[in-house]
Amino acid sequence: MIEFNQVDKMFDEKDKxxxxxxxxxLSIHKGExxxxxxxxxxxxxxxxxxxxxxxxxxxxxxxxxGIDVSNLSKxxxxxxxxxxxxxxxxxxxxxNKTVGENVHLPLELHDYPAALTTDEVLRFVGxxxxxxxxxxxxxxxxxQRVGIARALITRPDIxxxxxxxxxxxxxxxEEIVEVLKKVHREFKMTIVVVTHELPVIKExxxxxxxxxxxxxxxxxxxxxxxxQANVKPYHERAIEVLTDD
Amino acid sequence: xxxxxxxxxxxxxxxxxxMLESLGETGIMxxxxxxxxxxxxxxxxTLLYLTSEGQPTENRPLNRIINAFVNIIRSFPFLLLVVAxxxxxxxxxxxxxxxxxAASFPMVVIAIALYARFVEQSLNEIPRGILETAxxxxxxxxxxxxxxxxxxxxxxxxxxxxxxxxxxxSYSTIMGVVGGGGIGDxxxxxxxxxxxxxxxxxxxxxxxxxxxxFQWLGLKLAKKLDKx
Numbered sequence: 001m002i003e004f005n006q007v008d009k010m011f012d013e014k015d016k017x018x019x020x021x022x023x024x025x026l027s028i029h030k031g032e033x034x035x036x037x038x039x040x041x042x043x044x045x046x047x048x049x050x051x052x053x054x055x056x057x058x059x060x061x062x063x064x065x066g067i068d069v070s071n072l073s074k075x076x077x078x079x080x081x082x083x084x085x086x087x088x089x090x091x092x093x094x095x096n097k098t099v100g101e102n103v104h105l106p107l108e109l110h111d112y113p114a115a116l117t118t119d120e121v122l123r124f125v126g127x128x129x130x131x132x133x134x135x136x137x138x139x140x141x142x143x144q145r146v147g148i149a150r151a152l153i154t155r156p157d158i159x160x161x162x163x164x165x166x167x168x169x170x171x172x173x174e175e176i177v178e179v180l181k182k183v184h185r186e187f188k189m190t191i192v193v194v195t196h197e198l199p200v201i202k203e204x205x206x207x208x209x210x211x212x213x214x215x216x217x218x219x220x221x222x223x224x225x226x227x228q229a230n231v232k233p234y235h236e237r238a239i240e241v242l243t244d245d
Numbered sequence: 246x247x248x249x250x251x252x253x254x255x256x257x258x259x260x261x262x263x264m265l266e267s268l269g270e271t272g273i274m275x276x277x278x279x280x281x282x283x284x285x286x287x288x289x290x291t292l293l294y295l296t297s298e299g300q301p302t303e304n305r306p307l308n309r310i311i312n313a314f315v316n317i318i319r320s321f322p323f324l325l326l327v328v329a330x331x332x333x334x335x336x337x338x339x340x341x342x343x344x345x346x347a348a349s350f351p352m353v354v355i356a357i358a359l360y361a362r363f364v365e366q367s368l369n370e371i372p373r374g375i376l377e378t379a380x381x382x383x384x385x386x387x388x389x390x391x392x393x394x395x396x397x398x399x400x401x402x403x404x405x406x407x408x409x410x411x412x413x414x415s416y417s418t419i420m421g422v423v424g425g426g427g428i429g430d431x432x433x434x435x436x437x438x439x440x441x442x443x444x445x446x447x448x449x450x451x452x453x454x455x456x457x458x459f460q461w462l463g464l465k466l467a468k469k470l471d472k473x
Contacts (some may be wrong), residue, residue: 052381054377054380054381077383078385079383079386081380081381081383082382082383084381086378086381088374088377090372090374090447091380092374092375094375094393094396094397095397095471095473096396096397096399096400096470096471096472097396097472103390105382108388108392109383109384109385109388109392110382110383111384125371134472135412136473137471139330158440160381184390186471207459
């Protein structure tokens, strides 16, 4: 469980402090898929980064599984961070390492008793044949799959997704959403997704927080679309959109 | 024409032993400079990067001290650095002149300062997201440096090293003033002081070939390492 308790976050700008988040109180339940939506600059990425303590709150506290992550020693902080997986908008793969080496990287940093193997996670995301390729040889969607595989290999309790599909086209976005749904189905992990793309939240999340100017306006239960995702080839979708009145 | 060529070849053969000896002296000075660049330049440059503003490991006082060292050494006219270091070299090594090892001391100092700056610049080119990823995985600073930064910066570090080495060749050419020898000193003594112009140009061509080799090796290795 992730709990925000009256969290404020301010950044020191040159002339005046920038208020990124104000008075955030929120709980995200264990095993749920939770979305955070809002326009650019609404503070949603900052909110996500408080969960794995990439940022520290100015006021208030954030606790993950009962541990206050805003107030840990460096060593304890690393211990907390290693239990949380994260994927990024720009994928953040190491370009000089192969896909297999990228995926295995977290296991070189810490011991994970319940870790999966590189082959298992690559098979899970459908890239078992790309193990020896370099990221520059992959498409955007494939790179994000590698990012997901890298996050999964440690079997984290929580997966944080920072604009996971914003650098991808619509068809690839749906592919990634399908992979994330499969992650949730098979590993039952808590998934927190930050994005400005509403269809992603609609497809993936059970609940969502709507943010504006650093505040949570509302937390809602998402009405999931019942119809199965209908992935059309790009050229069909292009014709449909461009010839529509 | 063939007569002139034969004469030239005879002269080159005559001067060859002295020229090879000078190249050996240049080699000694370059060896110490390159070794210092790797063993000390890389750590100092990494420290410059890690302690700079905005990093999780920011440390302003330490950053200022290292920056001051690098800037002072690099802004010293090299000839004056050589002369200024004389008493120190005499203290440490026993003699300060007439020996390529004594002449290597100032080379070592400039090598550390110069390559540290190149290393810092290479690390600065790494996208911010890579640091964030390391942090999100709970990497220690040591792991960040070895498993993320050096991996992503390696081809840029190699190119910087080739550029630095070429500067070391240039710095080594003035070591004649303290009797350090080297191919540059050879060119000055025979070409400038004894008007053996043909021998001077031969030495200069050797220096150019040396530089070309370093440049070629550096680019080749960098390309091999770069998978971006």
